[in-house]
Amino acid sequence: MANDVLVFGELTEEGRLAPITFELLGAARRLAPQLGGRVLCAILGAGLDGHSQEAIAQGADLVLLAADPLLQEYQADAYLPVLASLVQERGPTLVLLGQTIIGRDLAPRLAARLGTAVAMDAIAVEVQDGRILVTRPCYGGNAHAKYSFNTSPVIATLRAKSQEPIERDDSRQGEVERVPVGVEPSAVRTRLLGRVKQKAEGVRLEDARIVVSGGRGLGGPEGFQLLEELAQLLGGAVGASRAACDLGWYPVSAQVGLTGKVVTPDLYIAVGISGASQHMAGISQVKNIVAINKDAEANIFKAARWALVADWKEAVPLLIRKVRELKEAEARR
């Protein structure tokens, strides 16, 4: 039992298992045989129902359900003692969480509370001679570091889209256990006062097949209107570099990069983006990058499959016109 991999099963706002959970289960499924253990999936929430079968179909051998009204909304003070005691009782050798809003908050404190170490934002976990090694980008993605650990269990958060889920198999068998929660409301020192949603209209950035992104090179917020027009024509979404968001040119919720979102569209069109490593961290899995920049030396071109050295003010309106013509021609056919 000591060689198990425990996955923290994260839920979406709608209460379903989040895509990151399937990615973590996929990673755990590959690692567990190498460690000689099983895949455990801990799910914390309010009324948990129907999650177990899905977690098993995605690779879990044992699903641990901790259901309590206190766990309805994520609060570290409520989640932490539940997860910490689960890890202590079950004794996994590896604990995986997503590098998400919750994982970023929960994993470091879980490690501290359990007296062990954590590696954040990892892109690879491997087992070598029985040792767990974790690779993670650092220096804004300029370098990769590979870590080994002196304490157990090893805790790691994995970057979104860095791991492949297994193919869903509804015939997979697994066990389900409901576990006691035992957290007093008084233990939760923080209080959630409210949430403000800043949802962009149209296609969600994380789901978009095509993303058109703008950066500091746009020179102001106006350029984003053109990018929106282009994205709409292509059925895609608009992203932005941190520089553009920090300057207030575009909503923070559209920020792509190390401290923003990780996106994996089929096509990423970067306009006026220099390609700072912090931005590249958000598109490191994208195969088809088009970069439009008037500086032929821009770093973004190193990662681009197609480089268009031009002033975006000239290139983007042309792109819009010609894509529109193409779409209209297709529609007539």
Next chain:
Amino acid sequence: MPLHIICCVKQVPDPETPASQFRVDEAAKKVVPAPGIAPVPSQFDTIGVEAALRIRDALGEVKITVLSLGPEGFRDAIKHALAMGADDGVLIDDPALYQADHWVTAQVLAAAIQKLAPYDLVITGRQAVDWDMGVVGPTIAELLGLPCLTIAKDVKVQDGKVVVERVLLDGFETVEAPLPAVVTVSNELGEPRYPQLRQIMLAARKQVTVWRAADLGLDPAQLRNRVNIEALYIPQTKVETEFIEGDTVEEKVDRLLQRLREAKLI
């Protein structure tokens, strides 16, 4: 007694260093400083100092102490924070701690924070821009038994509580916690103020207190790293870039669209 805020800061290689000048010594598993590019205070830490200063702007009397663990060069990060308006600086400079991982760093900082008590709020950056780990702030909170609110874009103190807006994927949430507490801040908080020349001169004259591990009652031999770096390298990108040719931008755009259609991307 005025409110006491402790800001943790760190000095890092300039993250704006062009990728072409970024070098790694793979044998030493260390980043080689780019020649002629000076280290800078880690950006999120400076935003943490800004958050503390905004609380002072709102409340009036607030004492701000800047705390750092590292070699002599880290004094620059402290001086920068003092020039921004912080009151006191403490540098924990002990060669036995230069190789500290995030766990040892958090332990030392937590011990220093206890020595600086009473305090009301500890602010750190959401992550240092060198290792990008984002672990030290929450670990300090655990070591001190304090509530922790991470990745804040707004930090206010009112009625003995800290009220924080935490950045979410599609918006933000407002959360409050009793003091003392630990808060980590993100770039969405806004630009940190830039020190004026006069403030820089005044800060230069301020004394920075220097402590060693022993001053905190810590024995470095007892502080063991929990992680080891087995390898550090620059990842290889395997992209073959095609620079789209053309006499005019229109020709280039036409050719680009042709490529995208060939690849069935549009």
